[in-house]
Amino acid sequence: MDFEFSVEQEQLRRSVREFAEAEIRPHVALWDETQQFPREAIRKAGQMGLLGAIFPEELGGAGLSYIDYAIIIEELARVDPSVGLIVAAHNSLCTNHIFVAGTEEQKRRYVPKLASGEWIGCWSLTEPEAGSDAAGTRTTAVKDGDCWVLNGSKTFTTNAHDAQVCVAMAVTDRLAANHGISAFVVETGWPGFRLGRKENKLGMRASSTGEVLFNDCRLGEGQLLGREGDGFVDSLRILDGGRISIAALAVGTAVGAYEAALKYSQHRKQFGRFISEFQAIQHKLVDMATGIDAARLLVFRAAALKDAGRRVTKESAMAKLWASEMAVRVCDEALQVHGGYGFIKDYPVEKFYRDVKLCTIGEGTSEIQRLVIARQLLGAVG
Numbered sequence: 001m002d003f004e005f006s007v008e009q010e011q012l013r014r015s016v017r018e019f020a021e022a023e024i025r026p027h028v029a030l031w032d033e034t035q036q037f038p039r040e041a042i043r044k045a046g047q048m049g050l051l052g053a054i055f056p057e058e059l060g061g062a063g064l065s066y067i068d069y070a071i072i073i074e075e076l077a078r079v080d081p082s083v084g085l086i087v088a089a090h091n092s093l094c095t096n097h098i099f100v101a102g103t104e105e106q107k108r109r110y111v112p113k114l115a116s117g118e119w120i121g122c123w124s125l126t127e128p129e130a131g132s133d134a135a136g137t138r139t140t141a142v143k144d145g146d147c148w149v150l151n152g153s154k155t156f157t158t159n160a161h162d163a164q165v166c167v168a169m170a171v172t173d174r175l176a177a178n179h180g181i182s183a184f185v186v187e188t189g190w191p192g193f194r195l196g197r198k199e200n201k202l203g204m205r206a207s208s209t210g211e212v213l214f215n216d217c218r219l220g221e222g223q224l225l226g227r228e229g230d231g232f233v234d235s236l237r238i239l240d241g242g243r244i245s246i247a248a249l250a251v252g253t254a255v256g257a258y259e260a261a262l263k264y265s266q267h268r269k270q271f272g273r274f275i276s277e278f279q280a281i282q283h284k285l286v287d288m289a290t291g292i293d294a295a296r297l298l299v300f301r302a303a304a305l306k307d308a309g310r311r312v313t314k315e316s317a318m319a320k321l322w323a324s325e326m327a328v329r330v331c332d333e334a335l336q337v338h339g340g341y342g343f344i345k346d347y348p349v350e351k352f353y354r355d356v357k358l359c360t361i362g363e364g365t366s367e368i369q370r371l372v373i374a375r376q377l378l379g380a381v382g
Helices: 007-034 039-047 066-079 081-101 104-116 174-180 231-265 279-307 313-343 349-360 366-381
Strands: 121-124 140-144 147-158 165-171 181-187 193-198 209-220
Touching: 007 039, 007 066, 007 081, 007 349, 039 081, 039 104, 066 081, 066 231, 066 279, 081 104, 081 121, 081 147, 081 165, 081 181, 081 231, 081 349, 104 165, 121 147, 147 165, 147 181, 165 209, 165 231, 174 181, 174 231, 181 209, 181 231, 231 279, 231 313, 231 349, 279 313, 313 349, 313 366
Parallel strands: 121 165
Antiparallel strands: 140 147, 140 165, 147 209, 165 181, 193 209
């Protein structure tokens, strides 16, 4: 076992950190306040290869490993979790579903444009009545000659209002339950596709989240992604990798909050002393740093197994569960270290505190992660 980063990985971390400090940090407050999608920063991230991190070079990707990818997401989230979320959803969900389940023609058509950042991708699984119970999907796709006709609505779709490509799940055989859901690739400018409400969120406000609506949206047979009826099964495979990125997102968010608390404690004086000299504050900082390190190790374990071609259902769920709940605790304590100033928007912990909660909800709630892990444990025992 080797706990050291390679020279290339250290360079990757430095380059992403420099990018985040120069191109993201100066704009974080404005993007958050105005709910502005950071188009120019995302365009530059595409030029750096961050939007095609895990895809092969022959398809326009950067050909990086999942460990590299986790480093990227952590460094982006350390400065602005919203940007980390945009990049994670684009890579792990939309583009990766096309890469994993698509035909060669679909991969050549979509992955290079997505990997370069020319196009942004979104992934629509959740519906108003089908959240944690994704198998309860009501959006339908009905065969009509050589076309599929989609009708229905999706909600909580990350990047929805800024995407050019959407991967959406729809029921093609109601009687087949989980095996009757199929995936489709839809270009957002096509007739029958439209955007609904853009959500006004508590946190992650620079990342657009909204409704995707299908009204007699006609798709050619070539837009079916994967085999008919395999959409839900493929989605579970996609989420295994996606949860690694959300775990890395949580780690980065926690790091940003911890660093802010550490810096504040070394400058703020009370009772004639820097508050970092008080044991109560030191204990908070110790618990934060230890929790972050433990979470990062879980993330890299899942990423290393993913890179080795292993199934990571349990490991990615464990990483996401621990990292997201750890990050909530860290952001809470970081705000507490700041006292009243932590409640003020002039200090970065206020935003980290609002952003972090999504990590325990998106791509499967903590409750769902516990169900996933329990099934893996009991299956292994049984």
